[in-house]
Amino acid sequence: MTAARINPSILAADFANFERELDRIKTADAAHVDIMDNHFVPNLTFGQPMVERLQEVSPIPLDLHLMIQDPDRWAPEFAELGVFSVTFHLEAATAPATLARSIRARGARAGVALRPGTPFNQIEELLEHFDQLLIMTVEPGFGGQKFMPETMPKLRQAREWARKHDSEIWLQVDGGVSEDTIGMALEAGADTFVAGSAVFKGEPAEEIAKLRAIAAQHAH
Numbered sequence: 001m002t003a004a005r006i007n008p009s010i011l012a013a014d015f016a017n018f019e020r021e022l023d024r025i026k027t028a029d030a031a032h033v034d035i036m037d038n039h040f041v042p043n044l045t046f047g048q049p050m051v052e053r054l055q056e057v058s059p060i061p062l063d064l065h066l067m068i069q070d071p072d073r074w075a076p077e078f079a080e081l082g083v084f085s086v087t088f089h090l091e092a093a094t095a096p097a098t099l100a101r102s103i104r105a106r107g108a109r110a111g112v113a114l115r116p117g118t119p120f121n122q123i124e125e126l127l128e129h130f131d132q133l134l135i136m137t138v139e140p141g142f143g144g145q146k147f148m149p150e151t152m153p154k155l156r157q158a159r160e161w162a163r164k165h166d167s168e169i170w171l172q173v174d175g176g177v178s179e180d181t182i183g184m185a186l187e188a189g190a191d192t193f194v195a196g197s198a199v200f201k202g203e204p205a206e207e208i209a210k211l212r213a214i215a216a217q218h219a220h
């Protein structure tokens with residue numbers, strides 16, 4: 001497996017200083033941007049003008065996590081902004097495979113996310129259309145929640161699927177990822193790690209390096 005990717009979530013950053021905060025995580029692989037619409041989840045964050053500006057100032061690629069209703073309508077517009085990846089929730093989408101094609105056609109990687117309660121078999125048949133699968137390890141909506149180990153069997157199923165299909169799909173986990181929990185997700189087959197509070201609780205560059213070091217140990 002290639003080296004683990006660490007994507008800090010700017011949901012845990014200082015909202016008054018995004019340019020500076022993005023600079024503090026420049027050693028990461030991508031900045032994870034949580035888009036919430038106060039309908040799909042009970043929280044509200046950023047819209048397109050904000051993403052457009054983040055895209056201009058960020059030294060690293062943007063990894064968008066859309067926690068919104070009607071992604072069929074909005075995800076292509078976000079992809080249009082030139083971001084690295086756009087992930088929408090399966091539970092909110094009407095035509096997931098068509099949407100994946102439309103995201104890719106705009107030059108972004110297409111991702112699909114599953115809530116903790118959504119089983120793997122609901123995405124299995126469609127997974128070949130995606131570049132990345134996001135397995136939520138908390139209920140989407142808020143940072144700082146506790147990692148749910150009960151989502152690990154689903155991650156194992158996804159890793160097994162990738163092996164069987166000789167697929168290079170990235171398997172991402174998001175929610176409660178820290179020095180204490182990243183090992184569990186690595187063992188279950190994740191290769192991309194979103195961490196908000198764990199990165200911004202201290203000096204981000206140091207916290208990113210710690211997570212990378214743990215991942216490197218697991219690789220051997």
Ligand SMILES: O=C(CO)[C@H](O)[C@H](O)COP(=O)(O)O
Pocket residue numbers: 009011012032034065067138139140141142143144145174175176177194195196197198
């Ligand atoms: O999608 C999310 C919440 O819905 C965030 O990306 C996630 O919660 C990251 O925060 P933390 O690492 O603090 O759990």
Ligand SMILES: [Fe+2]
Pocket residue numbers: 009032033034065174194
């Ligand atoms: Fe997220």
